[in-house]
Amino acid sequence: MKPVPFTYIQPRSVQHILDALAEYGSDARIMAGGQSLMAMLNLRLVEPKVLIDISRLEELRNIRIDDNFIEVGAAVTQAEFLSWPHLEQEAPFIARALPWVGHFQTRNRGTVCGSICHADPSSEIPLALALLQGEVVLRSKRGERRLKAAQFQTGMLQTARGDDELVVAVRFPRGVGTKGVAFREVARRHGDFAIVSVGIVDTGAGMLRIAVGGVADRPSCIEVPRTISSSDLAAIVETFAWDLGGFDDLHASARFRRDLVRRLVPSLVVETLQCAA
Ligand SMILES: Cc1cc2nc3c(=O)[nH]c(=O)nc-3n(C[C@H](O)[C@H](O)[C@H](O)COP(=O)(O)OP(=O)(O)OC[C@H]3O[C@@H](n4cnc5c(N)ncnc54)[C@H](O)[C@@H]3O)c2cc1C
Structure with a gap:
């Protein structure tokens, strides 16, 4: 067609x-x-x-840092962000998750903001935005507004963007995850959309924030204390997995997706704490 x-x-x-x-x-x-x-x-x-x-508009092709945020303009490709020299230091979680977004051919054209606007529940960049509690900058002739990740993505392929609004940039908080970070996804092949993806960051306030993609209609987050016992963690993850619901598709059943969450989260919590040590 x-x-x-x-x-x-x-x-x-x-x-x-x-x-x-x-x-x-x-x-x-x-x-x-x-x-x-x-x-x-x-x-x-x-x-x-x-x-x-908008792909050739230089005005939108920039990565800027201020005191608190890394701002990625709407024409910055995933490959450009991945090769940004400060990525590992400023956003270690994104440095781990971005190589899993498609293939280098798709990353050469696909943009960071485009992935967030597309709002696929299995996508790694929206997962990163939710986990890091980043924000989306929207502009229209009416003015500019900033929405937190949870306010922006409203469902599967659904966002709060108005018809007259351009996403001019996304903003990721600086330095989150420098105290500990882990990412893993299960997909049929590397470069395919995740069946389930899990990201964890040590927030630095005695808590671990956990985000799960590919199960609910958008990335979902919980926080647990760093010192949580393995039995308490298992109980929390059990309830969290049930609450995610999930969907059946060609690749996996909702039940399989929830089971992956139960298995991946505890091992990634250990990985995050080891990474921080
Ligand atoms: C073979 C293949 C494998 C892939 N694998 C993965 C994967 O594993 N993980 C993953 O996350 N993605 C994957 N993708 C999708 C890829 O990451 C896309 O780049 C991304 O989903 C969309 O980014 P884009 O810049 O291409 O946006 P486009 O395709 O140009 O746009 C996507 C949507 O967002 C809107 N939009 C884009 N930019 C803006 C803006 N600035 N303001 C307002 N609206 C906007 C468009 O109108 C459209 O509705 C894959 C794609 C292919 C072809």
Whole structure:
């Protein structure tokens, strides 16, 4: 199948994008790396009248650090972020999770923000945003707002983004995970979407934050004390896994996904504590 005909816009500036979004609203689609959108267009799962290609806009291609956050602009590819020289030091969790996002070919075009906007429950970058309690920066002609990960992703492939809003950047808190971090995912092959992914960071406040992707309709987090006993942890993870619910698909049943959570979390807690020691 081929896409429905659309008008292609290559914007000159962010202002140009915001003008086009204000004019066309839900008839317009932003295209970043196109790694998810092109398939959706070809299958006619989406039928926009206007496609706004932001991939070559230099204004959006930057990684900035301020006192608290690493800000990744909307045109920064996953490969560019992965090769950012400060990644391991500033965001060790992302340094571990990013190589699992697709393949180097897809990472060369796919963007960090595009993955967050696509909001696939099995995706590693939304998992990282939820785990690190990052935020999404949205801009429209009405102004700018920032949403926490939990406010932004509202369900499977669903976000709180308005039709006239551009995600201009995502912001990851600096240094989270430097005291201990672990990531693992189970997928059919490396580069496939995760059946289940688990990330853990030591928050530095006596707590471990645990995020699970691929089970519920969005990444889900809990916190447990660093000093928790293995029996208490098993009980908490049991309840957490049940509460995630899960879904059956071609790759795994909901029951199998919950079982992976029960098995992966305790071993990753040990890994996080060892990494911190
Ligand atoms: C073979 C293959 C394997 C893959 N494996 C994985 C994997 O293991 N894990 C994983 O997480 N992903 C995987 N992906 C998806 C990949 O990571 C995509 O790059 C990502 O999901 C979307 O990023 P993109 O920049 O390509 O966005 P696009 O495809 O261009 O856009 C995706 C959606 O987000 C919207 N959007 C994009 N940017 C913005 C913005 N700035 N503001 C508002 N809306 C925006 C678009 O309108 C569209 O609805 C895979 C893709 C392929 C082709």
